[in-house]
Amino acid sequence: MDATGDQCLRLKKTLSPCSFSAVWNGGHRKDDLFVPIGTTGCGFLGPREVSCKPLDAVCFCCYRPSQSKLPILLGVEVAKSEQWQCIPTRLSIEQFQQFVLPHLSIGSRGPAPKLTLHAVFNYILQSLYLGCQWKELPIEKDQEGRPEIHYTRIYGAFRKWQADGCLEAVFAGSVLKLHQANLLDTTVIHGDGTTTAAKKGGDNIGFSGHKKVKGDKVVAFCDRNCNVIAPFVSAPGNRNESPLLREALPLVTRIANAVGLDLQGTIVSLDGVYDCRTNRKAIFNRGMVPNINANPRGRKITKRGRKPIFNAAIFKERFNTIERVFGWEDKFRRLLLRFERLSQLHYAFKTLAYTMINLRHFCQD
DSSP: OOHHHHTSOBOOTTSOTTTOEEEOSSOOOTTTOOEEOOSBTTSSSOSSOOOEEOGGGOBOTTBOOOSSOOOEEEOOOOOOOHHHHTSOSSOOHHHHHHHTGGGSOOOOSSSOOSSOHHHHHHHHHHHHHHOOOGGGOOOOBOTTSSBSSOHHHHHHHHHHHHHTTHHHHHHHHHHHHHHHTTOOOTTEEEEEEEEEEBSSOOSSOEEETTTTEEEEEEEEEEOTTSOBOSOOEEEETTSOSHHHHHHHHHHHHHHHHHHTOOOTTOEEEEOGGGOSHHHHHHHHHTTOEEEEOOOOTTOSSOOOSOOOOOOHHHHHGGGGTHHHHHHHHTTSGGGTSBOOSSHHHHHHHHHHHHHHHHGGGTOOO
16 A cells, blocks of 8 residues: 555444444445445545455545446434434423413322322323333332332223323313424324234224325324324325324314414415315315315316415425325334224324424423
8 A cells, every 4th residue: 555545544343333333335244344445535445446355444534436337335324313312202391380280180089199190191191112022011129129000000000091181181281381482383283194004903903005004093283393282183194194094173273272372374285186176165165275286187188277285495395294204203212113902092092292393392301
C-alpha cells in the first residue's frame, strides 16, 4: 500500500456483528464477516478490482460505491425521531390523576386494593407497548420477593374499564384537553382506513382481497397536527371503506359537539376510495367541504360535467398527518397483529394507543 493508502482508517474488531453486516453480491457465509475494499479513492484498488478483507482491515474513509454491482453495508444506526420518542408509554402519578383517573370506574365494595390504580393502568400500557401475553407481563416484586400483583387482576381491570366505556371517555377527555390548550387545527381533517391482520381468528374478521390478509379495518380522522379527533369505525377486512365514512361522520360531529369544536367550513380530505356522490352529500350536510381525489374507476376519458372540489396541496398533507398517525400506532406492538379473539378488546387497545398519541403534548419528559 502506498503512502496515501497508509492514511486510510482501519476498522477494529470493537463493533459487534449485530451493529452492522456486509452483504456481498453473491453473499458470504455468516461467519466470514467480510466486507469489500474495492473502488476506493486512495488508489489501493481499481473500480473492477474488488477484494475482501476481514473487519480489522477495512478501509472506510474513502470507500465510494460505483455504479457496478457492489456490496451494500447494512445496519447503519438511524437517528431516532424526537416525535416518536415523545409518545408516552407510561404515565406519572400527576399525569394519571389529571388525564385518566377522572374517567375510570372505581369499585365501592370489598377490601381496598393493595396496588394503586396508577400502577395497574401503567401495567396495561406496558402490555400495549410490549405486545406480550398477559402471563408474560414483567411484574415488579414486592418486599418478600413475590409479584406485587397477579396478571389476571390486571386483565380483569382492563376488561372492566373496557366494558364500562372508561377508555373511550379517556380518549374524549384527551381531545377536550387538546381543544382547551389550542392544540387542535381543524381547518382540515384527514381521514383514512387501515387494516390489521388477525392471526388467531375471532369476530369481526374478513379476508381483504386487496391486502391479501385476513383481518379487520378501521377508519379514523385526525387534524393537521396529527391529533386523533374522533373514535374510529371498525369493520371486517372484506368490507369496502367507502360506506364506512357515513358511519364515521356522526362520531366526528358528536365528539365535536361534546368538546365545543366548530367544524363549519372544515375541509375533509380523503383519498379516491371514498369518491362517491353519497359521501360528498353526507359531508356537505354537516356543513363541511369534501376534498376527495377523483376516482376514475377505469375510465379512459374524463367524466363529463362539473368537476368536484379538489385541492392537491391539501390532499398531499395526508402523508404527514393521518399516515403518520398510523405509523405512530405501530409503536405499540400489541397492535401490529391482532391476537385478541374478542374485537372489543383489540379496539380498546387501539383507542388507548390513540389516547397516548394525543397526550404526547402533555407527557413529555
